[in-house]
Every structure is written in C-alpha cells, then in structure tokens.
Amino acid sequence: MDPNTLTHSSLPDSLWASSACPAPPTRPLEGATRADVAIIGGGFTGLSAALHLAEKGLKVSVLEACEIGYGGSGRNVGLVNAGLWMNPDDIDAQLGKEYGDRLDRILGGSPELVFSLIERFDIPCEATRNGTLHLAHSKSGLKGLTDRARQLQARGAPVQLLDAATTAAMTGTERYHGAILDPRAGTIQPLGYVRGLASAAKSLGASIYTRSPVTRLAPARDGQGWSISTPDGSLQAEKVILATNAYGSGAYRELQQTFTPLHFFQFATAPLPDAVLERILPGKQGCWDTRQVMTSIRLDQAGRLILGSIGQLPDNGSRFLQGWAADRVKSLFPELYPQIKPRGETGFWHHGWVGTIAFSPDHLPHLHQLGPNLISCVGYSGRGIGPGTIMGKAMADYVTGSPAEDLPLPLTEPKQVVGRSIREQYYARGSDLYHAYQRVT
Numbered sequence: 001m002d003p004n005t006l007t008h009s010s011l012p013d014s015l016w017a018s019s020a021c022p023a024p025p026t027r028p029l030e031g032a033t034r035a036d037v038a039i040i041g042g043g044f045t046g047l048s049a050a051l052h053l054a055e056k057g058l059k060v061s062v063l064e065a066c067e068i069g070y071g072g073s074g075r076n077v078g079l080v081n082a083g084l085w086m087n088p089d090d091i092d093a094q095l096g097k098e099y100g101d102r103l104d105r106i107l108g109g110s111p112e113l114v115f116s117l118i119e120r121f122d123i124p125c126e127a128t129r130n131g132t133l134h135l136a137h138s139k140s141g142l143k144g145l146t147d148r149a150r151q152l153q154a155r156g157a158p159v160q161l162l163d164a165a166t167t168a169a170m171t172g173t174e175r176y177h178g179a180i181l182d183p184r185a186g187t188i189q190p191l192g193y194v195r196g197l198a199s200a201a202k203s204l205g206a207s208i209y210t211r212s213p214v215t216r217l218a219p220a221r222d223g224q225g226w227s228i229s230t231p232d233g234s235l236q237a238e239k240v241i242l243a244t245n246a247y248g249s250g251a252y253r254e255l256q257q258t259f260t261p262l263h264f265f266q267f268a269t270a271p272l273p274d275a276v277l278e279r280i281l282p283g284k285q286g287c288w289d290t291r292q293v294m295t296s297i298r299l300d301q302a303g304r305l306i307l308g309s310i311g312q313l314p315d316n317g318s319r320f321l322q323g324w325a326a327d328r329v330k331s332l333f334p335e336l337y338p339q340i341k342p343r344g345e346t347g348f349w350h351h352g353w354v355g356t357i358a359f360s361p362d363h364l365p366h367l368h369q370l371g372p373n374l375i376s377c378v379g380y381s382g383r384g385i386g387p388g389t390i391m392g393k394a395m396a397d398y399v400t401g402s403p404a405e406d407l408p409l410p411l412t413e414p415k416q417v418v419g420r421s422i423r424e425q426y427y428a429r430g431s432d433l434y435h436a437y438q439r440v441t
C-alpha cells in the first residue's frame with residue numbers, strides 16, 4: 001500500500017481490526033466551520049492532542065483522512081515501551097545533555113501516561129502492564145543489552161538484565177542469551193486504544209471528522225489562523241497540529257521527505273491451546289529481539305501468538321513470509337510446534353497485515369514549527385505509542401501557551417532525508433534478502 005495515496009478509506013484486515021472495541025460514531029466534515037485548534041490525523045498523536053485540548057475547554061476539530069487508527073496507530077505491535085530505541089548515551093550525544101535528560105525523563109514516564117488514560121477513560125484495549133522483554137539473539141546482542149541496561153540503570157530506570165535461564169522460563173524458548181525486562185512497560189490492543197482515545201476526546205467535546213482528507217492547508221484570508229479544505233467542507237482554525245506521521249498525504253507533503261518509510265508485517269495464529277499458553281510467555285510480556293531485522297513476539301488476550309518482522313506484504317499477503325514466520329515459530333518452540341500448528345486445511349496464520357513506520361535518520365522523533373501556529377511531530381521510528389501520546393499532550397500544552405522551552409524536544413525546521421529512496425530500497429531489499437536467506441539455510 002502506498003501511504004501517500006488516500007484511495008483506501010477503510011481499515012485494512014488485521015487481528016486488531018477484528019478484535020477491537022468499536023470506534024465512536026463519526027462522519028465526514030461538510031460545510032464551513034471554525035475551531036480554536038484543528039488537528040490533522042486521527043492516530044495516537046492527534047487524538048492525545050485533541051483529548052488534552054478538549055479537557056482545557058478549547059474548541060477542537062480532528063480531521064482524519066480515512067478512519068480512526070488507519071495509520072500506524074491501528075497496525076502496530078502494541079508494545080507500550082518507555083523511552084526510545086536509541087541508547088540514552090546516544091540520545092545525549094545527539095541532543096546534548098539537557099534535552100537528552102529531559103527526553104529520557106519524559107519518555108520514561110510515557111507508559112504511565114498511556115496506562116493512566118486507559119484507566120481513567122475505561123478504554124477496553126487488553127491493557128497488560130507486566131513489562132516487556134528485549135531479547136538478546138546472540139552473544140553480541142547480549143553485550144549490547146548489558147550496556148543498554150547499564151545506561152538505563154544509571155538514569156534510575158528500574159530495568160533488570162535477565163540471564164539465559166530466566167529468559168527461557170519467561171519466554172518458553174531457550175534460543176535467547178538473556179534479556180532486559182522493563183517493568184514500566186506493557187502491551188495493549190493498539191486499535192482499541194486509539195479508538196478509546198477518540199471516544200474520550202469526543203466525550204470531552206472534541207469534534208472528530210473521518211473520511212475527511214485535508215487537501216489544502218493555507219493561511220486564512222482574513223489573517224486569523226489557517227484555512228483547511230476537505231472534499232466536502234472547510235475549517236478555519238487559529239492553530240493547527242499536524243499529526244499525520246508516516247501516513248501523511250495531501251497536506252504538507254514536504255514532511256514526508258523528513259523520514260524513510262520502513263514496512264513491518266505481522267501474522268497472528270488462532271488462540272493457542274491452554275497447555276501451550278502455560279509454557280509460551282506465561283507472564284504475557286511483549287517481546288522483540290536484538291536482530292538488525294528484528295522479530296517481535298507477543299500474545300493477545302485470547303492467546304493468539306503474534307509474530308512480526310521488517311518487510312512489506314503484497315496486497316494478497318505473502319506465502320513466502322508466512323512460511324518464514326512459521327519456520328521462526330518452529331525454531332523458537334520446537335517441542336510445542338506440533339500443538340501450535342493447526343490440523344487439516346486451516347492455514348497456520350489467521351491474520352496478516354502490514355504498516356509503515358516513519359524512520360528518521362537519527363531515529364529520534366522531531367518537533368517542527370512549520371509556520372505561525374502550525375506545529376507537527378513526526379519520525380517516531382517505531383516507538384510511537386508512548387511517545388505519540390506524550391507528544392500530542394506536549395503540543396496541546398504548547399499551543400495553549402506553555403513555553404517552547406518546556407517541550408520534550410527542540411522545535412526545528414524540517415530537513416529532507418538525503419538519499420531517501422535509496423534508503424527505502426536498502427531496508428526493503430535488505431529485509432527481503434534476510435528472510436530469503438533464513439528460509440534456504
């Protein structure tokens with residue numbers, strides 16, 4: 001799927017689409033209307049901003065091109081992690097100590113914000129706060145995790161480095177050399193969470209318009225903020241938050257040049273037998289490993305095994321990648337595999353879907369001031385549940401008068417990625433080759 005086209009107006013088939021709570025009723029924008037703040041994009045970032053602005057009593061309108069959660073927010077793995085992929089020392093080197101410390105502190109607390117919103121608004125999204133496991137797939141992976149744990153612990157994070165035996169007991173596989181357990185983190189049904197944010201924002205008075213792609217964003221003729229057009233309506237708003245991330249199109253296309261699109265697919269089985277669930281991830285931690293082409297593994301509430309990796313699925317799914325994913329399950333859980341593998345005609349995988357990640361060159365999200373009263377956050381690089389919820393709130397605070405110095409990141413000008421299409425091909429072909437190599441060896 002090309003995220004730069006808006007021809008897809010409904011959610012793709014996925015496990016999340018089949019098991020999420022319903023979205024609140026919404027309709028397209030029709031006619032002319034006004035708002036204090038317009039938000040473009042109905043994912044974690046936009047809806048967190050909407051919720052926090054509506055809570056302050058502002059008149060907020062969200063414009064979503066397709067459906068709530070159509071972008072990364074409705075397709076991701078559901079790991080609510082603290083902090084970013086990058087090690088804290090590298091973040092400090094990139095941003096300087098002041099912003100490095102601030103980002104570490106704020107994003108370290110992001111699971112707390114996510115789980116407290118879930119509790120406060122009673123969002124039915126399979127929230128499980130048992131921690132996540134970052135798994136070492138090799139000796140060098142363990143060395144990297146040991147260093148990462150040291151850096152996190154030095155900053156007060158309550159992470160634990162686990163040995164191979166403890167990791168095996170917690171995962172049900174002896175394939176890993178150790179792991180970092182982060183008790184701050186957990187898992188959610190991501191589409192349920194983003195729909196719950198929409199319901200909460202609506203209950204506080206926000207207007208949410210779906211099937212309303214923004215086709216034009218320009219300074220208002222009367223000088224009062226911004227004028228926004230959709231196919232059937234228009235909206236004038238004093239301030240605008242652009243929250244389109246990897247799925248941006250129509251409005252402000254230059255932002256799409258600031259990151260490389262990276263695709264990530266997932267497959268899910270049918271619910272596993274109880275005897276298997278007693279052995280595989282008995283604590284229900286969500287996991288990912290240290291491979292460069294990483295694998296994610298988790299269970300959902302019904303006990304389905306969900307496995308993901310970097311790569312693109314063709315529209316009709318991919319037998320090749322389905323085979324690769326089944327092989328990975330077999331190699332992780334050789335003894336349990338016969339009980340996981342369904343009998344008869346039923347395929348191994350009951351759901352398969354893909355999403356696009358906005359991968360920034362420095363792997364950090366970026367806050368951009370795109371014009372007067374026009375702000376955006378983009379480039380979560382695969383960590384957007386906590387960070388998207390935090391950045392939405394931070395942008396809501398900023399547009400209501402908090403100083404720029406209080407934002408988690410400095411406000412910067414968007415910068416085009418050098419060699420974007422070469423990088424995209426490198427990631428796509430690199431992951432194809434990796435999966436192909438694994439199948440033949």
Ligand SMILES: Cc1cc2nc3c(=O)[nH]c(=O)nc-3n(C[C@H](O)[C@H](O)[C@H](O)COP(=O)(O)OP(=O)(O)OC[C@H]3O[C@@H](n4cnc5c(N)ncnc54)[C@H](O)[C@@H]3O)c2cc1C
Pocket residue numbers: 040041042043044045046063064065066067068069070071072073074075076077078079080081212213214215243244245246247248249250251264265354355356357380381382383384385386387388
């Ligand atoms: C497969 C996958 C796995 C991931 N796994 C994890 C994970 O386990 N943990 C984690 O923390 N993060 C994960 N991420 C990252 C996370 O999902 C994203 O960073 C996050 O969803 C970004 O949220 P957002 O609201 O900024 O953008 P999105 O959720 O992408 O929302 C942007 C919205 O903008 C809309 N839009 C675009 N253009 C327009 C327009 N012109 N007018 C109106 N609306 C428009 C789109 O339709 C879309 O709904 C993953 C991402 C993917 C794709």
